[in-house]
Amino acid sequence: FAQLLWDLGIPQPASGTATSRAEAREVASRVGFPVVVRPSYVLGGRNMAIVYDVSTLDRYMSTAVDVSHDRPILIDRFLEHAKEIDVDCVADATGAVVIGGVMEHIEEAGIHSGDSSCVVPTAGVAEKHLATMRDYTRRIARALKVIGLMNVQYAIKDDAVYVLEVNPRASRTVPYLAKATGVPLAQVAARVMTGRSLASLGLLDDLVPTGVFV
Numbered sequence: 750f751a752q753l754l755w756d757l758g759i760p761q762p763a764s765g766t767a768t769s770r771a772e773a774r775e776v777a778s779r780v781g782f783p784v785v786v787r788p789s790y791v792l793g794g795r796n797m798a799i800v801y802d803v804s805t806l807d808r809y810m811s812t813a814v815d816v817s818h819d820r821p822i823l824i825d826r827f828l829e830h831a832k833e834i835d836v837d838c839v840a841d842a843t844g845a846v847v848i849g850g851v852m853e854h855i856e857e858a859g860i861h862s863g864d865s866s867c868v869v870p871t872a873g874v875a876e877k878h879l880a881t882m883r884d885y886t887r888r889i890a891r892a893l894k895v896i897g898l899m900n901v902q903y904a905i906k907d908d909a910v911y912v913l914e915v916n917p918r919a920s921r922t923v924p925y926l927a928k929a930t931g932v933p934l935a936q937v938a939a940r941v942m943t944g945r946s947l948a949s950l951g952l953l954d955d956l957v958p959t960g961v962f963v
Contacts, residue, residue, distance in 0.1 A: 753892060754912055759885050761912045762828055762904075766821040770810045776824045777806055783827040785859075786810075789820055799827050799859060831906035833858035833913070834874065835867060836882055837926055839898050839934060840890040841941040845948065848883055848955040849898075849934050850926040858904040858913070863921065869929055869958050874905070881910045883955065893917055897938040929958040 754761050765776035766789070777784050777800070786809055787797040800806045810822065833854040840846045853871035854860070871879065882903050889912075890899050900920035902913040919935065927934045937950055947953070 750915070754889075757885075757888055757892060759888070759912055760909060762826040764823065764825040766823055767810070768821045770807050773806055773810045773822060773824060774803060777803070780824065780826040783829065785823075785825045785827045787823050789823055797861075828858055828904045828906045828911065831858040831904040831911075832874070833860075833865070834871070834878075834882060834903040834905065835920070835922055836886050836901045836903065837898065837920055837922055837934070838886050838890060838901075839938050839941065839947065839952075840895045841947045842896050842944070843946050843948075844891050845946065846887040846890045847947055847952045848886060849923070849932070850929065850956060850958060851879055851882060852922060852926075858906075867922070869926065878905055878910055885910065885912065889915055897942045898923060898934065926956070926958070930956040931959060932956055 751761065751764060763780035765780060767773035767776050773786075783799055783801045784806070785797065786800055786806070798809055800809060833856070835852040835854070837849040838846050839849060850869045851871055851874070852867040852869045853874055855866040855868065882901070886899075886901050889901065893899070895917050898919040900916040900918070900922070904911045904913050919938065923934050932952070937947070937952065940950060941947060
């Protein structure tokens with residue numbers, strides 16, 4: 750996936766993988782502290798940590814998780830004091846992508862999305878960054894050939910937009926966006942997954958929320 754973003758010219762935090770303390774030290778030295786460390790497969794943010802020094806990194810690699818060559822640790826540069834944004838979209842087999850909503854997190858990046866609060870429409874995001882995230886979301890969905898729902902988590906730091914994570918599936922925010930926009934996004938996604946196009950369902954433009962939720 751990192752290679753895909755590189756090919757698309759979409760920025761992401763520097764990252765690497767490790768299966769030993771020595772490898773973890775090498776990756777952290779290359780990407781720079783602080784780093785986010787996590788198992789290669791994780792649900793709900795379990796066993797994730799933000800690490801600021803080598804000794805803490807060594808302790809994490811030694812005791813926090815079960816590391817093997819089949820289960821490497823992902824190490825990403827942690828963007829401090831960054832604004833986090835969630836985007837949900839739905840795509841069809843024709844390549845059409847409709848943005849369901851752009852959600853601004855109240856907390857800085859680093860608070861797990863399941864524990865954070867967000868607001869839609871955004872209150873403090875520059876229009877140029879909103880346009881960039883819409884563009885990146887469409888390009889990623891098409892590159893992944895998504896048919897249905899997709900969620901992208903972004904961070905904005907030093908006037909640049911970075912992709913933190915992409916989930917080619919429904920996210921926990923879809924029901925809230927459905928209420929905020931009045932469009933049943935899960936139902937729309939189910940229909941495009943059975944072969945309908947967004948155009949045939951009357952969805953030609955990005956959705957506009959009719960209110961604010963937190």
